Amino acid sequence: MLKKLPLIALTLLLTTSCVSKKVYTDLEDKYTNLKKDNRRLSDQNRDLETALNQAENELKDTKDDYESALADSKLWESEYKALVNEHKNLEESYNALEKNSSASIAANSKKNRELLAQLEAKEQALIAENARLEKLKKELESRSQRVAELENVIASKDAAMSKLKDAISKALTNFEGKGLTVEQRNGKVYVSMENKLLFQSGSWAVGSQGKQAVKQLGEVLAENPEIAILIEGHTDDVPYKGNDQLSGNWDLSAKRATAIVNILRENPSIQPENLTAAGRGEFAPIASNSSAEGKAQNRRIEVILTPKLDEISKLLNDI
Known part of the structure; x- marks a missing residue:
């Protein structure tokens, strides 16, 4: 009974509190900045290819x-x-x-x-x-x-991103088959973790197994300070039906992304300026929401790792 008291207290706190307008506005601003950063990185990548041609x-x-x-x-x-x-x-x-x-x-x-x-x-x-x-x-x-x-x-x-992917895959070997994948695409590394590894339904509190996976990921990222780290929260298309603390799936996805950022920030070797959290709700699915399997794939956290392009930009200016 005593072990259940903290959980009951947390539930009461979550059901009685609400997200302030400032927090929500900050999340929206962060997401807007994220979109700008993402477009900038895409433009840099495109400019890089154009310049090389x-x-x-x-x-x-x-x-x-x-x-x-x-x-x-x-x-x-x-x-x-x-x-x-x-x-x-x-x-x-x-x-x-x-x-x-x-x-x-x-x-x-x-x-x-x-x-x-x-x-x-x-x-x-x-x-x-x-x-x-x-x-x-x-x-x-x-x-x-x-x-x-x-x-x-x-x-x-x-080569550095390929080495980083291999290091992450090695560090997270114990979580293979548990909703975790590591891929390298378009010069970036994508670490995808399904919610079944991280969260309970409707919650943004990371479970013990999920914390272990995120901390092991953080140990690898701490050794790569020249990498920008974007954490995206995603949901399926089922409307959020929790308490009044959240306004919907987008709010839930943003809180989940922020929860992952907070765990990574516990590692003092990870530079906070390299971290960005964003919620994308149900608007970036990777599978069809018409099946339970597809919904499970869409409920995920994606950690997108991007190399900094300062050196390449300098060379482009010299050509």
């Missing part, structure tokens, strides 16, 4: 310019050598004719001057073309290096 296209254009310039340089060299040979032949002819005809000498002298002028012009053009070729070569090398750096950073981020 643009950089690769620019790299291809620079390569094409380099190859064209190289071909022009070879043509200039060929013409230059031809003029040198022609000039040599003309000099030999000039020397032979010098003894025979002053008129022929004058004509050959004029032609020789013209050829020398052409030769000098071709030589100057060849020097300018070689300078342009060298400039294009350096530009090509610089862009190639920046694209390689960008690809390396992206690969490093993906």
